[in-house]
Amino acid sequence: MNEIKIFCPATIANLNCGFDVLGLCLEGIGDEMIFRKTSQKGITISKITGADLPLETNKNVAGVAALAIYNTINPDFGIEIEIHKKIKAGSGIGSSSASAAGAVFCVNELLGKPYSKNQLVDFAMKGEAIASGSEHADNVAPCLLGGFTLVRGYNPLDVIRIDSPSELFAVVLHPHIEVKTSDSRAVLKPEISLKSAITQWGNLGGFIAGLYTKDYNLLGRSLQDVVIEPLRKHLIPNFDLVKNNALQNGALGAGISGAGPSIFALCKGQETAEKVAYAMSNSYQETGIEFDMHISKINPNGVIEIKK
Template sequence: MNEIKIFCPATIANLNCGFDVLGLCLEGIGDEMIIRKVAEKGIRITKIIGADLPLETEKNVAGVAALAIVNAANPDCGFEIEIHKKIKAGSGIGSSSASAAGAVFGINELLGKPFTRQELVDFAMKGEALASGCEHADNVAPCVLGGFTLVRGYNPLDVIKIESPSEIYAVVLHPQIELKTSDSRAVLPSAVPLKDAITQWGNVGGLIAGLYTKDYELIGRSLQDVIIEPARKQLIPNFDLVKNTALQNGALGSGISGAGPSIFALCKGQEIAEKVAYAMSNSYLETGIAFDMHISKVNDEGVKTI
């Protein structure tokens, strides 16, 4: 096999209480990539469609991630990467992580799978660092592994995949504005009051317990963020109105997707998800900002060959 075409799914990171440690993988929303094995060593990005991103390998998230896996494997060949971007940069649903995950997955497949999916997360993080300024796995882990993921630790990297309860649906409202991850991180507090930290720890534990026991009410109670959301919501027009509208129409919980500006809601069942999506859309119309709406089940597979 000398060429592979890949679907690289979008993701929701943080899930309110789990900043930099929790994420989930979405169905039907994602980039596509074509990766070719070539005789000349090195990584070359030959084409990018759908976004104005650098073709230079060291300046591109996919290129940096690809270099990480190639340096580890040291193959007697090189790779060309073609990227078809369908997740807008700065959208808050894992645009950079999709590129990073797709690059390492595709190269690993063409090399005969020398690395496990868990190991691919580590390589993909190198690319993610180019976009955000630090290595974090809350988007790349669910993109590579699928389902919900918990990053228990980074040194060494320890990621746990959690299968989604069958009735969980995600709704995502994506405003057509860009919010860079680096800018969104710049507004975060440098210190956290102990009482807020205790609240957040309890919510993380409650969310994990709710996912494992399929306790939808516990999942909803745990989707609370007392640390990150208060600092970031000012960057997202009409955030409070959209969130409250989602909750009033039956969402289990709602919050900022990743670094924003996308707003997500988790719902039990497709019927409630569709109702919540309609209500969130109506509440955002008054901003005059164009937006996309997505309704998705949780993708348990992650990045894959198509």
């Protein structure tokens, strides 16, 4: 293989009760990337469309992630990267993670697949740190593995992939404003009360149990966030109204997607998802801010090659 073109899907992280440990993979929304072998050693970025991002390898999320895996093998060839961004930066649906995950997936393919997909998560985190200031896997893991992912621990990295219940749909409202991950992390407190921690642990355990047992009501009861959402929701105009209208129209739960500003809802069935999307859209129109709406099943595949 001398060239590979891929689709890198968007993701939703945190999912209310799983800050920095839970994520899911979306269908239909994502970036495209092309990687080619070159005679000159090293990683170069030759083209970026759809976003104003640095071409310098060591300043680009994809470049840093690609180097992390490339340098472990040090092959006798180089790799050239084209990035075609369709996920807006700062959208809260894994823009930087798609770049990082796509980069390690492709470099691994061109190197002859020396690493498993789970091992690739560790390399992708190196790129993610360029965007957010810290290595975390809640977006890159579902982007690479598909479905839902739980990051059980980081030392060593331990990621568990979980299949989605078949009728589960995600609705995402993406306002055309930017909330940088670094800014949204700055509002967080380093300590939380024991009472809040116990509530959050219970919800996380309930959500995981709901995925395995395909208990939609349990999933809905568990989609509660008493730690992060109260501190971040003021960064998103009309957040409470959008969330409440989603719940009133049948959503299992709703919350902040990643670091925001996108707002997500999980629903049982496409009909309910469409009703919820309509209600969320109506709730946001009065802000005067442009936005996009997405309705998606849970993507079981993650990053995939686009066949010619």
